[in-house]
Amino acid sequence: MRAGDRVRSWLLGGWAALALLYLFVPIFIVVLFSFNDNRGRFNFTWQGFTLDHWARPFENPDLAVALKNSLLIALISTVIAVVLGTFMALALVRYGSRGRTLVDFFIFLPLATPEVVLGAALLALFLTFAFNTGFATIVIAHAMFTISYVVVTVKARLEGMDRHIEEAAMDLGATEWTTFRKVTLPMIAPGVGAAALLAAAISVDDYVITSFNAGQTQTFPLFIFGATRQGVPPEVNVLATGLLVIVLALMGLNVVLQRRLARRDAARAADAHTASLPA
Amino acid sequence: MLRLSLKRRRRLLPWLLLGPGLLWLVVFFAIPLLNQLNVSLQTGDPESGYVFDWAFGTYADAVADYDEQFLRSIVYAAVATVLCFVIAFPLAYFIAYRAGRWKNFMLLLIVLPFFMSYVLRTVAWQLILADGGWVVSRLQDVGLVADDGRLLASTTAVIAGITYNFLPFMALPLYVSLEKVDRRLIEAATDLYASRATAFRRVTLPLALPGIFAGSLLTFIPATGDFINAALLGTPRQFMIGNVIQSKFLVIQDYPSAAALSFILMTFILLGIFAYARALGARNLTEAAI
Numbered sequence: 001m002r003a004g005d006r007v008r009s010w011l012l013g014g015w016a017a018l019a020l021l022y023l024f025v026p027i028f029i030v031v032l033f034s035f036n037d038n039r040g041r042f043n044f045t046w047q048g049f050t051l052d053h054w055a056r057p058f059e060n061p062d063l064a065v066a067l068k069n070s071l072l073i074a075l076i077s078t079v080i081a082v083v084l085g086t087f088m089a090l091a092l093v094r095y096g097s098r099g100r101t102l103v104d105f106f107i108f109l110p111l112a113t114p115e116v117v118l119g120a121a122l123l124a125l126f127l128t129f130a131f132n133t134g135f136a137t138i139v140i141a142h143a144m145f146t147i148s149y150v151v152v153t154v155k156a157r158l159e160g161m162d163r164h165i166e167e168a169a170m171d172l173g174a175t176e177w178t179t180f181r182k183v184t185l186p187m188i189a190p191g192v193g194a195a196a197l198l199a200a201a202i203s204v205d206d207y208v209i210t211s212f213n214a215g216q217t218q219t220f221p222l223f224i225f226g227a228t229r230q231g232v233p234p235e236v237n238v239l240a241t242g243l244l245v246i247v248l249a250l251m252g253l254n255v256v257l258q259r260r261l262a263r264r265d266a267a268r269a270a271d272a273h274t275a276s277l278p279a
Numbered sequence: 280m281l282r283l284s285l286k287r288r289r290r291l292l293p294w295l296l297l298g299p300g301l302l303w304l305v306v307f308f309a310i311p312l313l314n315q316l317n318v319s320l321q322t323g324d325p326e327s328g329y330v331f332d333w334a335f336g337t338y339a340d341a342v343a344d345y346d347e348q349f350l351r352s353i354v355y356a357a358v359a360t361v362l363c364f365v366i367a368f369p370l371a372y373f374i375a376y377r378a379g380r381w382k383n384f385m386l387l388l389i390v391l392p393f394f395m396s397y398v399l400r401t402v403a404w405q406l407i408l409a410d411g412g413w414v415v416s417r418l419q420d421v422g423l424v425a426d427d428g429r430l431l432a433s434t435t436a437v438i439a440g441i442t443y444n445f446l447p448f449m450a451l452p453l454y455v456s457l458e459k460v461d462r463r464l465i466e467a468a469t470d471l472y473a474s475r476a477t478a479f480r481r482v483t484l485p486l487a488l489p490g491i492f493a494g495s496l497l498t499f500i501p502a503t504g505d506f507i508n509a510a511l512l513g514t515p516r517q518f519m520i521g522n523v524i525q526s527k528f529l530v531i532q533d534y535p536s537a538a539a540l541s542f543i544l545m546t547f548i549l550l551g552i553f554a555y556a557r558a559l560g561a562r563n564l565t566e567a568a569i
Contacts (some may be wrong), residue, residue: 009377012369012372013373014376014378014383015369015373016370016373016374019366019367019369019370020385022390023389023429023443023446024388024391024392024401024497025407026403026443027392027400029403029406029407030399030400030403044405044406044409065515084300084303085298086522087297087300088296088297088300091296095292095296102299103301103304106301106304107304108302109308110308110550111317112548113502113545114501114505114521114544114545114548115501115504116310116506116521116524116525116541116544117524117545118505119310119502120312120524120525120528121308121314121315121538121541122307123316123528124315124318124534124538125310125311127534128314128318135457142304143307145308147304151300152561153376201393201394205397207394207398207507208504208505208506211543212528216336221396221397221399224398224402225398225510228402228405228408232399232402233374233425235397236399240399240483243394243395244394244395268398275425
């Protein structure tokens, strides 16, 4: 029995390791080939190590524009989606009563719709109203399909929150707005931050919906897809790796910040406790 | 007076909070879908434009012309979903029960691929599966691939790509539901002389069911509509319904037919979700998926 357990444990661990490896092989390849001293257009075979592409990641002007567009679109659409989505989550969790299930379902629908359908339907709308597709329509599309993710993420945070703290603030005479600003927002901040990160990540990475609504505007994923026929330049690998590193750094920073805040709060609570003790 | 206005404000507030977001979703999600229904019933051609004509024939033609791509989308997505489950379940199980202090690190590893471009990761698969590449050569050595055979531009490559791209969508809900399972129930089962296999089958698995449903949906839905994998790792012989919709919309500009196809796809998936919802209870479904 004991030996059987150990074997089972090893098999399970081995399988998990293989699964993670499967997830990682392509990422490893992308990073590796950002250092490839490629000859010709295709960056498909390993030719030797070079740091050239890392030294000049923005050499291709089209690529630089595409990346700039992607980041700008992600920024604007994330702000829209986070503001609208956070308020929706707040309304659903705090004041939800009648009609909540219906609204929940309506918010869930875009998540359950294939991206092709979302992109195609939106393009049909823009065509019907002779609205030129481009930067603005990409922002609209991205804000539309990331709102649901924001609502879901912020809702999860709100549901785990102690309502009494807000009630206490209001009992002490704070207006609803002050309560929101000084109590609710700081408490859901990690959820809102996570939602913003998620929305931005989805926006930067989206190909399908963007391809329908981009018009002549290039984004990072559109550039890569378009480049596959002539060979994807290694600068793409450099920039994608750079983005990955930046996101990881931001996530790490978030963790450190949360820990520090938690420690500070704990210290304050302890201080308050000592101060309240009779001398 | 003040009390009344406060009450009214209280009643209005939720709608003020919901309003802008709902409006955005209505204008850019609900109306486009209805408009698409309208477009799908139009007739005409790209040069002279399209007019509304109750052209239900478009639907019949779309199904008749592209039944192959529809079927392929469903089969590829179904196979990929099953493969995702087979790969992800032991992984999720390991993280939930055995990973100890490595748990968060392993979860980070699962979401990490999301932070590198989807298209670029799929391009990396092109490289990995390329003719004469290391993988193909090794598989040829052991006879799994014929000497003149290839992996790229094949059904295998497309399904492998889809499986790869949607694996985290399966693994995360599975992990969440396994993590929620009360260990004491499993202990109770073994205390009551259930074998480990029986305890797993009768306790763990049923309790993890919401995660299995959610994971399958989150994998199957985007996989059915995917066209990147078929475009980059396959040939027109592997094209799925997403490829057809995309080229009809953006290349051929046959809008009614494209709208009809995407409407059929949407309906198919909604019907699937409702079937799931009936089997599982609607509340559980939204909860599990979210």
